[in-house]
Amino acid sequence: xxxxxxxxxxxxxPITSAxxxxxxxxxxSKSAEALxxxxxxxxxxxxxxxWIVSAVLILAVRFIVGRPQLVPSRGQAVVENFLDGVRNxxxxxxxxxxxxxxxxxxxGFFSYILIQNWSSLLPGVGTVMFKHQxxxxxxxxxxxxxxxxxxxxxxxxxxxxxxxxxxxxxxxYAGPKLILKDIFGNKATKGEVPSFLYYGLFGVFFxxxxxxxxxxxxxxxxxxxxxxxxxxxxxxxxHTMSGITRWALPLPFYFLEFLVGLIQALVFTLLISVYIxxxxxxxxxxxxxxxxDDKKSH
Amino acid sequence: xxxxxxxxxxTGQVAEATAAHAxxxxxxxxxxxxxxxxxxxxxxxxxxxxIVAFVLWKFAFKPVLATLDERKKKIADGLRYAEETxxxxxxxxxxxxxxxxxxxxxxxxxxxxARKASKEVAERETAAAAERANGLITTALQAIELExxxxxxxxxxxxxxxxxxxxxxxxxxxxxxxxRSRYNDAATRELTSV
Numbered sequence: 001x002x003x004x005x006x007x008x009x010x011x012x013x014p015i016t017s018a019x020x021x022x023x024x025x026x027x028x029s030k031s032a033e034a035l036x037x038x039x040x041x042x043x044x045x046x047x048x049x050x051w052i053v054s055a056v057l058i059l060a061v062r063f064i065v066g067r068p069q070l071v072p073s074r075g076q077a078v079v080e081n082f083l084d085g086v087r088n089x090x091x092x093x094x095x096x097x098x099x100x101x102x103x104x105x106x107x108g109f110f111s112y113i114l115i116q117n118w119s120s121l122l123p124g125v126g127t128v129m130f131k132h133q134x135x136x137x138x139x140x141x142x143x144x145x146x147x148x149x150x151x152x153x154x155x156x157x158x159x160x161x162x163x164x165x166x167x168x169x170x171x172x173y174a175g176p177k178l179i180l181k182d183i184f185g186n187k188a189t190k191g192e193v194p195s196f197l198y199y200g201l202f203g204v205f206f207x208x209x210x211x212x213x214x215x216x217x218x219x220x221x222x223x224x225x226x227x228x229x230x231x232x233x234x235x236x237x238x239h240t241m242s243g244i245t246r247w248a249l250p251l252p253f254y255f256l257e258f259l260v261g262l263i264q265a266l267v268f269t270l271l272i273s274v275y276i277x278x279x280x281x282x283x284x285x286x287x288x289x290x291x292x293d294d295k296k297s298h
Numbered sequence: 299x300x301x302x303x304x305x306x307x308x309t310g311q312v313a314e315a316t317a318a319h320a321x322x323x324x325x326x327x328x329x330x331x332x333x334x335x336x337x338x339x340x341x342x343x344x345x346x347x348x349i350v351a352f353v354l355w356k357f358a359f360k361p362v363l364a365t366l367d368e369r370k371k372k373i374a375d376g377l378r379y380a381e382e383t384x385x386x387x388x389x390x391x392x393x394x395x396x397x398x399x400x401x402x403x404x405x406x407x408x409x410x411x412a413r414k415a416s417k418e419v420a421e422r423e424t425a426a427a428a429e430r431a432n433g434l435i436t437t438a439l440q441a442i443e444l445e446x447x448x449x450x451x452x453x454x455x456x457x458x459x460x461x462x463x464x465x466x467x468x469x470x471x472x473x474x475x476x477x478r479s480r481y482n483d484a485a486t487r488e489l490t491s492v
Binding site: 058087112148156 | 333335340342348349351359361364
């Protein structure tokens with residue numbers, strides 16, 4: 001059997017299982033289903049998946065890295081390249097001053113979101129079903145495991161952490177005075193515009209500051225909904241394609257979701273970096289572009 | 299075709315139904331119910347992420363980054379050391395070349411000096427030897443001259459004696475002292491003039 005055929009067969013296994021278990025006429029629920037409760041915490045299929053994937057991620061990285069050596073093993077070299085790559089992308093955005101302090105959070109976001117996104121591509125995630133009795137008494141098939149980011153609670157949690165960390169970092173490394181100046185201050189340079197226009201712009205920028213505040217308040221919503229929308233949408237597409245036919249049709253969407261998972265992890269991480277960099281990264285020429293990127297992201 | 303009163307009635311009913319629905323269901327509640335958003339799950343996921351991020355950073359990423367930075371530092375130090383060593387090597391090679399050049403110049407000067415000195419010594423010695431030889435020759439010539447004079451004197455004396463003896467025999471007569479002396483002087487005078 002050729003390699004291509006083997007690959008197609010391997011990737012079709014989860015599709016087949018999806019069709020076997022989910023062949024009935026139910027769709028993918030927008031919300032995660034509670035499996036059991038631990039005290040007040042309802043453990044949903046998404047939470048369970050995120051726990052399992054998180055544990056696997058920790059163990060895998062520890063296993064791959066082992067005890068870091070000056071002459072690295074192959075696994076260590078892979079992890080080093082991964083870390084160095086993320087650091088090289090985010091450090092210029094947040095600024096060299098705060099980069100060492102922010103990096104632990106950013107690498108945490110990137111690796112966690114990436115692995116949670118890709119977990120939806122694993123065989124069984126979203127496809128292994130069990131019968132669950134709804135509150136109305138009706139029985140329904142629900143997935144036993146569901147990708148962590150395909151649950152809005154998970155992405156809201158990430159956004160809350162991101163925004164809280166953003167608030168901490170800008171207060172810690174920029175200070176309230178600089179924050180207020182950055183939001184409400186006049187961005188025009190006195191020598192470059194006529195005096196009457198320069199002083200008039202104070203009022204304009206003060207009003208714009210309030211719009212900026214609104215955009216800041218929208219950030220956690222946009223962060224969480226963007227990630228959830230992409231993760232849930234991807235899973236829904238694969239689920240739907242698997243329902244149409246068991247073979248081949250879902251295959252391109254697996255590759256698409258592979259890319260989407262990577263891009264969304266990068267987008268989330270970079271947006272948090274940009275938010276921090278917009279306030280903390282003063283003194284370099286990229287400040288204006290960062291502002292523009294921020295507005296585009298909304 | 300639908301008549302206008304019917305259309306108006308339907309529109310009114312739709313508007314009433316929409317208003318009633320909007321009044322009965324809070325949109326935020328609707329969204330949270332639809333997507334299953336609840337605070338305990340959010341807090342649970344926050345804790346989950348915090349634990350994962352902390353453990354990964356503390357026990358995996360931080361040591362790896364420390365090793366990475368240490369390696370970068372070592373490589374930078376190594377490169378800097380190599381540069382310094384290369385500069386030192388270049389400097390040492392330049393010094394060696396200068397020293398060699400200087401030594402060559404000094405050696406050439408020494409050789410020239412030695413050559414000059416040896417030439418002077420040779421000339422001086424040659425001159426001295428020639429002088430000594432000339433002295434010896436002069437002395438030898440003087441000695442020869444003296445010897446010659448002495449020999450000549452002895453020869454004259456002997457010849458004179460022989461002349462006398464011969465003459466005595468020829469003449470077969472005895473000469474008295476006065477005659478002998480006269481003949482000797484005469485012979486000597488004659489020989490001296492030869």
